[in-house]
Amino acid sequence: MEDNIAISVKGLSKGFKVPHEKHDTLKAKAVNIFSKMKYTKYTALEDISFDIKKGEFFGIVGKNGCGKSTLLKIIAGIYQPTSGKVEVNGNIAPFIELGVGFNPELTGRENVFLSGTILGLPRKKIEQLYIEIVEFAELKEFMDQKLKHYSSGMQVRLAFSIAVRAESEILLIDEVLAVGDAAFQQKCFNYFDKLLISGTTVCFVTHDMSAIQRFCTKALIIEKGKIKAIGLPEKISDIYREDNMEVITNSNKKNESSKSMSIIITDQNVKDKKVRFKITYPGNKNKDVYVGFSIIKEGNTVAELNSLNTSNTKNIHSIEYLLDTRMFNPGIYEISAVLINKDNKAPLDSTRERAIFIIKGNETVRGGGMRLEENWITE
C-alpha cells in the first residue's frame, strides 16, 4: 500500500445469511439435519473499492439500509468481509456509538476507565486525562454516582468527553451528531474543526449534508450496497439531495441554482500553499459588473478584495482567483462573494453558500487570521 493512503478498500463484498427459521439449538439442528437450512442471502455491500488518503475527511452518505454502517464496521474490523479486502495504515479508533461498554451499575469514574480501555487507551493515559475528561463533561460532582442516576444528556456528555480523547491516526465516526441538543452539536463541530486542522484522517457516516459540505474533503454515496458516486462533497450532496427530492422540486431547484451566484474551491495545493477558487455569477448583459470577496475566520473578516481594477469584466460569467495561503494561520476559512454594479456600486447578488478552505497545522498558539513573523525585539 502506498504511504499516503490511510484506508484502502478493494473489491469489498459483504453478504449476510438470514435463516428463515432460526435453529438455535442442537435439537433443532438435528431434526432439520436432512432438510436443507433455508437462508435468504442478503447482500449488504457489493464490490466496493476506494482509497482514503491520509489527512482526508472522508464522508459516506446514503439512504437508510444502504450498507454504509456495515462498511464502517468492516473497516473497523468488527465484521469480516465476505470477499475483497480492507487495508488500514495506522491505528484506528471507531465511534460507532458513544459510550461503548458503559454499565449503569458502575459509577461515572469506573465507567470512564472501563470505556476508555475498551477504546484502546492505556490505564496510565486515562489517569492523566481523567480530570480533563470530567471537566470537559462538566460532571465533576457526579463522578462517584452510579451511571443509572445520570440523565441521558449527562451520559452522552461523559461518553463524548472520553471518545474525543482517544487520539488516533484514523477515526471512524458513525452519526454521532444525530444525538444531543444544539449545544452538544456545536461541541461536536468544534471537535471536527480541530480534527480538520490537525490533519487526522476521518471517515464519517452521516445524513447531514451541511456537515458533509462543511467538513469533508471527499465523499462517497452508496446506493443498495454499491458505490453510486465518489468525488467532491458538493457533487455528492447534490446527488444525495436529488435522490431524496421529488422530480418537480428538483428541476425547479436546478434552474434556480444556475441563475444564482456561487463560489467554489477549484484547487487547493498544499505544497505550494495556494488555493484557487472560482466565482460564478449570472449574466448581466447590460450592466458592467465586478465581484468582491471576503475571507472570514471564526466570523471575522480577515481579508477583502474586489475585481474593480481588472480589465474587461463584461460578458463573462465567472472569474477565478489564486490565493497565496502562506499569510494565513492554521484554521478554517470561509469565502463569500458579492456581485456589484460598476456604475452605482450597488450590490446585485451575493453567494448563498460559502466556500471553505482549511489551512492545516497545529500551531494553536497563533490566533487570528494573519500569520505574523517572530520578529521580536528584546531590548
Next chain:
Amino acid sequence: MYNKRTSFFDLVRELAVTDFKLKYQGSLLGYAWSIAKPLAVFGVLYMVFTVFVSIGSDIQHYALYLLLGIVLWTYFADATNTTMRAVADKGDMMRKVYFPRITIILAATISSAITLLLNFVIIFVFIVIARVVPGWNAILVIPLLLELFILCLGIGFITSAMYVKYRDVVHIWEVLLQLLFYASAIIYPLSMVPVKYQTFILLNPITQIIQDARYILVTDQTITAGTRLPVPLVFVPYLIPFILVIIGYFYFEKSANNFAEEA
C-alpha cells in the same frame, strides 16, 4: 489500536475487575458472598458426611480436606459457567468496537480466580485451626492453581465459542458438571473406591489437582496421581489442561471472526 501490549493487559484487567464488581452488585453482603457461599456448601456437606454418613471419620483433618476440595471445585464450576456465557453476553459491545475477543475469556477466568484467592483466606484459617504445619512444598500449590486456571481457560475457549451458536451447551455443561463433581473425589476419600477404578478417576485433571493440593496442604496420606498411576499414564492428567487450552485457543480464534454477527 491494540498492538500495544499495555492496553491489552489493561483491558483484561479492567474487564475482570468489572465482572467481579458486578457479580455481587446490589446484594447486601456484597463480596462477603464469595466467601459465604463455599462455606455454606462446606457446612452442609460436612454435616452429612460426618454425622449422617461417617465417611470422613477415617481421614485426618477431614474438615480441611473437604473444604479444600470444595473451594477448588467451586472455582472450576464458577469459572466454566461464567466464561461460557461471557462472549454471548458481550455481543452488543462487540458490534460497536473491535477489541481482541480473547480478552473476554481471560477476564472471565481471572474474575472467578479473584474469588478463589479470597477463599484461600478461609483455607488458611482452617489450616491454623487444624494445627496442620504444611512443609516447604506448600509453595507447589501455586503451579497447581495455574494448572486449574489453564484447564478452566481451555474449557472456556471451547464452550464460549460453541455457546454463541448453540445455546444447548448450557444444559449439557450443567449435567457434565454434576457428573464431574461425583467423579472427582471431592466429598469421598479416594481410598474408598475399588483400586481398579482409582486409576480411572485419577486421570481426570480435577481429581489430580485436588488430590495433589490435599497431599501438599492437608495430609500426606492422600492418594495422588503421582503415587497411584504407572509412568506413561501419570502424565495424562497433567497434560490434559494444556492440550485443551491449545485446541480451545485455535477453535476460539477460528470462530471469533463471526462473534459480532452471531452473538
